[in-house]
Amino acid sequence: MEEANKVRLHGTWRSPYAKRVELALKLKGIAFEYVEEDLNNKSPSLIQFNPVYKKVPVLVHNGNPIAESLCIIEYIDETWKIGPRLLPQDPYRRAKVRFWASFIHQQLYETMLTVMKTAGEAQEKAINQLLEKLQVLEEGMQEFYPDEVPSITAQNMGILEILICCLLGPYKLQEQVLGIQIINPETTPRIFSWLTAINQVPLVKDSAPAEEKTLALLKFVRDIALKSSSA
Numbered sequence: 196m197e198e199a200n201k202v203r204l205h206g207t208w209r210s211p212y213a214k215r216v217e218l219a220l221k222l223k224g225i226a227f228e229y230v231e232e233d234l235n236n237k238s239p240s241l242i243q244f245n246p247v248y249k250k251v252p253v254l255v256h257n258g259n260p261i262a263e264s265l266c267i268i269e270y271i272d273e274t275w276k277i278g279p280r281l282l283p284q285d286p287y288r289r290a291k292v293r294f295w296a297s298f299i300h301q302q303l304y305e306t307m308l309t310v311m312k313t314a315g316e317a318q319e320k321a322i323n324q325l326l327e328k329l330q331v332l333e334e335g336m337q338e339f340y341p342d343e344v345p346s347i348t349a350q351n352m353g354i355l356e357i358l359i360c361c362l363l364g365p366y367k368l369q370e371q372v373l374g375i376q377i378i379n380p381e382t383t384p385r386i387f388s389w390l391t392a393i394n395q396v397p398l399v400k401d402s403a404p405a406e407e408k409t410l411a412l413l414k415f416v417r418d419i420a421l422k423s424s425s426a
Contacts (some may be wrong), residue, residue: 202227205226205241205360207234207254209259209412210360211304212264213252221350263335265300281354292355295335299358303326307362310373311413313421322375326382327339333383338395343384347392359386359388360393372413 204220204227206213220227232241232251244253244260253260256274262265272281283289306328309321339355347356363369363386366378380387389391393399403409 197417200257201255203230203255204228205230205232205238205244205255206251207232208408209234210251214361214402215264215357216252216254216267216271218352218360218399219271219281219354221402222281222352222357223271225271225276225277246277256331265354267396268357279350279352279363280339281352281357283353291338292353295332296354296358298328298332299355299362300341303332304362304409307369311369311417312423313424325377328380329332329383329386333385336385336389343388345385345389345392347389347396349396349398353398356389356393359390360399364394364403365400365406365413366390368406368413369409372410372417 202220202225204213204216206217206229207215209229217229230240232238234251237249241251242249243250243254244255245262248262250262252264252267253259253262254270256270261270269283283294303325305313306321306325310318310325312322336355363378370377378387378390404412
């Protein structure tokens with residue numbers, strides 16, 4: 196890979212936001228160098244390339260850095276015409292996809308994080324909010340997937356599949372750590388079938404961390420949060 200066309204992703208395996216970009220690059224078939232960052236000891240390159248937030252992910256293409264996962268995914272889709280389109284070309288459908296991408300990014304991610312990091316009444320409230328928002332997404336996805344069992348492959352995965360995969364792909368492990376049911380095939384059958392289909396895509400399987408690694412991370416995040424709240 197010539198330096199002029201070099202693609203480099205700064206991320207960490209623990210970050211669902213970095214995983215979004217990694218999946219987007221792989222779906223597009225773009226060769227890239229991956230730099231695993233230690234967020235407790237951030238590299239000078241990361242601070243240089245993202246001086247505002249000093250966070251991953253950062254994509255560097257032709258020496259130019261792009262931060263924030265949703266911005267990066269759109270950049271990838273607009274820059275490389277190879278592989279599947281991650282957002283529709285039709286302006287109306289593109290706007291609708293952006294709306295739901297924002298909903299998943301802003302609403303579901305934040306609420307899921309609250310569920311992971313709280314207990315008692317606060318967690319109960321967050322769980323109810325999460326289930327309500329999942330019901331909203333269930334109804335919204337009917338427009339994109341009229342059939343309850345969508346056919347998902349590496350050739351038709353888009354930004355919505357990337358986002359929901361990086362949030363709820365390991366939902367069985369999340370349920371195990373939390374001791375609650377998050378994805379109910381009876382109340383949200385479309386989301387259940389959607390996640391099942393996404394998790395069966397070979398590229399997604401190959402990109403996912405080992406289950407024991409993910410399980411240990413989820414337990415660590417929850418334990419640290421609960422200890423901090425009770426201190």
